[in-house]
Amino acid sequence: MTEKEPPIEERMCKPVGYRGIVIQAISLMAIWLIMSGHFDLEHILYGALSVALVVWLNTRIRPIPLHSGECIVARCINIPRLIGYLLWLLWQIVRSGVYVAYLVLHPKMPINPIMVNFESILPTPLAHVILGNSITLTPGTLTVDVKGDYFVVHALTPGLELDLVSGEMEARVGRLYMAECTPGDMCTNVCILESPREAKKRIELKDDQK
Helix, strand or coil, rough: CCCCCCCCCCCHHCCCCHHHHHHHHHHHHHHHHHHCCCCCCHHHHHHHHHHHHHHHHHHHHHCCEHHHHHHHHCCCHHHHHHHHHHHHHHHHHHHHEEEHHHHCCCCCCCCEEEEEEECCCCCCCCHHHHHHHHHHHHCCCCCCCCEECCEEEEECCCHHHHHHCHHHHHHHCCCCCCCCHHHCCCCCEEEEECHHHHHHHHHHHHHHCC
16 A cells, blocks of 8 residues: 655645755855855855855745745756756847847837736746746846736837747746646736837827827
8 A cells, every 4th residue: 555645735845855955055156156256265165154054044944834835845856957947048048138239229229018917837836936037037028926826027028028928938947847848838828918108009099089
C-alpha cells in the first residue's frame, strides 16, 4: 500500500533543502565577486558574511504562508532549464531594449501605451514572482499588479503586448517547474484596455460627428 502524498500546501511549506541553500550561496557569491571586481581576502570575507546573512534571512522568510495559505517555497526547480531561461531572458532584454531605443529616437516617437490583463496558469506563487519580474526586466513592459493568478501589465506599444500575450515567456517559466508547457495554453482571459491615444481619437471623432 503506497503512502498518500501530502497536500501541495504542506509540501510547499517545507523549509528549503540544503541543495537549494548551496546553489543560492554560490550564485550570490559569484554575483558579489563579479560586481565588486575585487578578489582580495577582505572583499571575499565581506562577501561571504553578506551572503551568509542573506541566505539565513531567506531560509526564515520562505516558509511564511501567504494570504491564500500557500507558501513562497516552490516545487523543485529545474536548474538546467533555469540556466537556459536566464540566457533567453537576457536576449529578450537586449532585443526589447533596442526596440524601445528605436521608439524613443524615432522623430514621431510612435508610443501608444496600453494596459493588459491576463490570467496565468503557473503552478506556484514563486513562479508568478519570476514571471512578474521577468516582464518588468524586459524594456517596454511593466508588471503593475498581481492578484492571485491575474496579472496587470503596462506595455509601451501594441507590438510589445502581442509578445507578452503570446504565452512564450509564461511557458518558459512554467517549464522550470512542470514537464511540459505550450505557449498556446498560457495567458488566458486576456483583456486589453484602451490606450490613452485611442481614447483621445475616439473622443475627437465623436466630437466631430456632433
